[in-house]
Amino acid sequence: MKAWLGALAGALMALPVWAAELGDDGLHKTAWYRDTFKDLQEDAAEAAAEGKRLLVIVEQRGCIYCAKMHETTFLDPRVMKRLEEDFFPVQINLHGATEMIDTDGEELSERAMARKWGIMFTPTMIFFPTEVDMDASASAQAVAIMPGAFAPGTTYDLLTWVREERYLDQSEEDFQRYHARMIRERSDGSTD
Numbered sequence: 001m002k003a004w005l006g007a008l009a010g011a012l013m014a015l016p017v018w019a020a021e022l023g024d025d026g027l028h029k030t031a032w033y034r035d036t037f038k039d040l041q042e043d044a045a046e047a048a049a050e051g052k053r054l055l056v057i058v059e060q061r062g063c064i065y066c067a068k069m070h071e072t073t074f075l076d077p078r079v080m081k082r083l084e085e086d087f088f089p090v091q092i093n094l095h096g097a098t099e100m101i102d103t104d105g106e107e108l109s110e111r112a113m114a115r116k117w118g119i120m121f122t123p124t125m126i127f128f129p130t131e132v133d134m135d136a137s138a139s140a141q142a143v144a145i146m147p148g149a150f151a152p153g154t155t156y157d158l159l160t161w162v163r164e165e166r167y168l169d170q171s172e173e174d175f176q177r178y179h180a181r182m183i184r185e186r187s188d189g190s191t192d
Helices: 002-014 038-048 064-071 076-084 112-118 154-162 177-187
Strands: 053-059 085-091 100-102 108-110 125-127 144-147
Touching: 038 053, 038 085, 038 100, 076 085, 076 154, 085 112, 108 112, 125 154, 144 154, 154 177
Parallel strands: 053 085
Antiparallel strands: 053 125, 100 108, 125 144
């Protein structure tokens, strides 16, 4: 019996540690999400003061793709490091009633804001420029919007592409070409 309990305990300890627990609202909570008043003007200023860029992540209760992102993609050490070091992530509930303030100053509930921005899928990541325009809405000035759950490599490449401001000149290499090049380089062993 003791051997069986020892084997069970060992098996349980070998299971992966999940990145986030579910909060009272049914959304995944992480240590690196910023707990703010959801005033994106203030959040943008705080992000800039820290030398980071604002990132809004829209999720919803029961979203299997959000769970996939939290249980797989966000646990990748490269993705987690990039998120923690370079971004100021704020979580928004697609169906939430919490009042928030858009970058243009408009105050709406989370669900109304998601409709204003045209968000239809979760998770959706909205990436902001280094200097946020306080006269434009979040969706109007986003440098990239990533709807859906993607593998760690794709997510890492997008985080890097945004951090390096490659969106400023996409005439030679848009994100898809950049990502394809990164895949080739990783498979050739020329990058990590």
